[in-house]
Amino acid sequence: xxxxxxxxxxxxxxxxxxxxxxxxxxxxxxxxxxxxxxxxxxxxxxxxxxxxxxxxxxxxxxxxxxxxxxxxxxxxxxxxxxxxxxxxxxxxxxxxxxxxxxxxx
Amino acid sequence: xxxxxxxxxxxxxxxxxxxxxxxxxxxxxxxxxxxxxxxxxxxxxxxxxxxxxxxxxxxxxxxxxxxxxxxxxxxxxxxxxxxxxxxxxxxxxxxxxxxxxxxxx
Numbered sequence: 001x002x003x004x005x006x007x008x009x010x011x012x013x014x015x016x017x018x019x020x021x022x023x024x025x026x027x028x029x030x031x032x033x034x035x036x037x038x039x040x041x042x043x044x045x046x047x048x049x050x051x052x053x054x055x056x057x058x059x060x061x062x063x064x065x066x067x068x069x070x071x072x073x074x075x076x077x078x079x080x081x082x083x084x085x086x087x088x089x090x091x092x093x094x095x096x097x098x099x100x101x102x103x104x105x
Numbered sequence: 106x107x108x109x110x111x112x113x114x115x116x117x118x119x120x121x122x123x124x125x126x127x128x129x130x131x132x133x134x135x136x137x138x139x140x141x142x143x144x145x146x147x148x149x150x151x152x153x154x155x156x157x158x159x160x161x162x163x164x165x166x167x168x169x170x171x172x173x174x175x176x177x178x179x180x181x182x183x184x185x186x187x188x189x190x191x192x193x194x195x196x197x198x199x200x201x202x203x204x205x206x207x208x209x210x
Contacts, residue, residue, distance in 0.1 A: 002160040004124070004125065004197070004198050014121060049160060053157055054156070055107040057164065085210060096207070097205060099202040104198040
């Protein structure tokens with residue numbers, strides 16, 4: 001189970017990745033796990049939250065747009081995006097958003 | 106199953122509500138369903154996406170901050186927030202973010 005990300009005070013950025021999978025399981029679990037490990041090593045990574053029940057939602061948090069750009073262009077991630085497009089996702093939307101306020105309980 | 110929200114061109118706003126439930130089921134399902142119905146009737150509502158597997162993530166989309174404020178202060182929603190705090194959620198974080206870019210497949 002994913003946990004609530006511990007993020008610093010705003011502003012920071014969120015990448016909201018909402019997706020619907022195909023029926024193709026081959027390689028998906030390993031890729032998903034590897035991408036989280038890899039993201040954690042990226043400069044500017046702040047945290048990630050993930051849930052799925054039919055619809056999948058993954059929100060990753062980043063210090064700034066440059067960090068998001070670097071992650072998008074990471075060689076291994078580019079290959080995962082290519083395979084995601086081709087095999088694993090029937091549909092997805094990615095939204096890049098600036099977190100202006102947050103509160104927790 | 107929730108679907109990928111069909112949102113207009115950015116900018117617009119996202120409310121990312123990440124939460125962990127308590128064991129208390131009483132009234133939760135009805136409340137969650139009612140809040141989605143109610144949100145859809147609010148001015149400035151654009152869409153909602155939701156998933157849970159342990160961690161729950163609900164992202165609602167809004168035209169602007171005023172619409173989010175109106176929704177936060179909606180009488181029925183205020184009562185749901187009070188009960189959520191008291192009964193249904195062990196922990197949550199709410200983040201208000203301005204969507205600057207998006208892309209879909």
